[in-house]
Amino acid sequence: MKTLSQTDLAVLELINKEAKRQEDGIELIASENYASKAVMEALGSPLTNKYSEGYVGKRYYGGNEVIDEVEALAIERCKKIFGCEHVNVQPLSGSPANAAVYFATIKPGDKVLGLQLDHGGHLSHGHPVNFSGMLYNFTQYQVEKETGRIDMEKVREVALSEKPKMILAGFSAYSRNLDWKKFKEIADEVGAITFADIAHIAGLIAGKAIESPVPYFDIVSTTTHKTLRGPRGAIIMCKENFAKAIDKAVFPGMQGGPHDHATAAKAVAFGEALQPEFQTYAKHVIENAQAMAAHLMKAGFKIISDGTDNHLMVVDVTSKGISGKEAERVLDLVGISTSRSTIPFDPRKPMDPSGIRLGTPAITTRGFDVEDTCKVADAITQAIENHSDETKLKSIREGILELCRKRPLYDAKTA
Ligand code: DSN
Numbered sequence: 001m002k003t004l005s006q007t008d009l010a011v012l013e014l015i016n017k018e019a020k021r022q023e024d025g026i027e028l029i030a031s032e033n034y035a036s037k038a039v040m041e042a043l044g045s046p047l048t049n050k051y052s053e054g055y056v057g058k059r060y061y062g063g064n065e066v067i068d069e070v071e072a073l074a075i076e077r078c079k080k081i082f083g084c085e086h087v088n089v090q091p092l093s094g095s096p097a098n099a100a101v102y103f104a105t106i107k108p109g110d111k112v113l114g115l116q117l118d119h120g121g122h123l124s125h126g127h128p129v130n131f132s133g134m135l136y137n138f139t140q141y142q143v144e145k146e147t148g149r150i151d152m153e154k155v156r157e158v159a160l161s162e163k164p165k166m167i168l169a170g171f172s173a174y175s176r177n178l179d180w181k182k183f184k185e186i187a188d189e190v191g192a193i194t195f196a197d198i199a200h201i202a203g204l205i206a207g208k209a210i211e212s213p214v215p216y217f218d219i220v221s222t223t224t225h226k227t228l229r230g231p232r233g234a235i236i237m238c239k240e241n242f243a244k245a246i247d248k249a250v251f252p253g254m255q256g257g258p259h260d261h262a263t264a265a266k267a268v269a270f271g272e273a274l275q276p277e278f279q280t281y282a283k284h285v286i287e288n289a290q291a292m293a294a295h296l297m298k299a300g301f302k303i304i305s306d307g308t309d310n311h312l313m314v315v316d317v318t319s320k321g322i323s324g325k326e327a328e329r330v331l332d333l334v335g336i337s338t339s340r341s342t343i344p345f346d347p348r349k350p351m352d353p354s355g356i357r358l359g360t361p362a363i364t365t366r367g368f369d370v371e372d373t374c375k376v377a378d379a380i381t382q383a384i385e386n387h388s389d390e391t392k393l394k395s396i397r398e399g400i401l402e403l404c405r406k407r408p409l410y411d412a413k414t415a
Pocket of ligand 1: 030031094122172
């Protein structure tokens with residue numbers, strides 16, 4: 001960052017501070033990842049200077065001949081990864097993408113089924129404080145108390161009684177595979193549109209480690225910066241018969257000019273996801289998550305649904321005499337980033353819930369294997385069990401630094 005070092009030391013210093021925090025810490029926030037240097041270079045390119053409202057070949061500004069090629073390349077690569085009939089690569093992030101999906105397909109007041117937020121859903125899946133819950137008439141399905149899993153028979157019962165216009169499948173804190181086919185069958189039974197939000201698992205689907213909803217669902221949205229390991233942003237895939245409505249909802253419905261630098265970075269990330277190494281990555285993300293879950297359960301933690309099929313898990317930490325908020329704070333002290341999380345049927349409040357959510361996409365990018373991951377799980381256990389012992393916490397921090405030095409963030413492999 002040669003120029004920034006000459007023009008704005010205040011910002012440079014903050015960027016360097018954050019880079020050091022990332023280098024010296026272990027990232028277990030399930031929605032985070034490390035984009036490659038190539039993705040970051042595309043993000044920092046002159047494409048940030050351009051306005052290009054409209055779509056390939058149909059822009060409202062001149063000078064878009066190169067941007068057209070960039071967007072067409074992102075579309076082509078995305079179609080190759082997911083096998084979708086149509087994709088819009090312009091959404092700025094996950095919630096705006098989901099807003100565009102609703103805007104394109106249903107009317108305010110229409111009924112939608114979605115997974116409840118504290119059972120693993122997302123704010124934009126109908127929570128009352130979010131635009132989705134304010135504008136649309138959501139009925140929320142839940143996971144079962146005993147198993148922590150979604151019971152598809154219950155989803156069917158709710159669908160039959162509510163007759164929604166849309167059925168939404170997707171999550172930000174659910175560690176089991178979704179039965180896409182069953183969702184589609186239920187939707188067909190009640191004549192509902194099927195919408196999958198695969199923000200958390202898009203990279204695992206791209207890496208062919210878990211099943212894709214694309215063949216079954218009408219519409220599939222995803223962010224591009226989680227397991228997919230691209231820039232912050234989103235895409236909406238759909239069947240051809242929804243293409244016009246989706247495009248119109250994104251622009252001019254919801255957004256103005258797309259972020260062309262981000263579109264280029266999406267194309268770079270899609271190119272990376274098409275490499276055979278990405279399939280190995282996706283497989284390792286799940287192996288690491290399963291090893292972490294098993295290790296934590298052996299140490300006496302309750303994992304919701306007793307394990308994981310994907311990259312994440314929700315851990316009830318209250319049996320160790322600590323809340324989710326306090327666990328997040330203590331783990332921050334030893335250099336492990338996590339996010340507090342409600343657990344299904346949580347007796348505690350969302351700001352200080354019973355759980356933490358852990359995920360392995362970022363550490364796997366960094367090159368952590370199962371052995372490293374088990375060391376991280378040990379450190380979590382030790383830190384939580386000794387949360388008031390400063391000396392012990394300091395020595396755990398040292399161990400974490402050692403692990404980080406063994407697996408530098410942007411070495412030749414990840415760069
Ligand atoms: N905030 C993201 C997450 O952490 O899962 C979802 O948008």
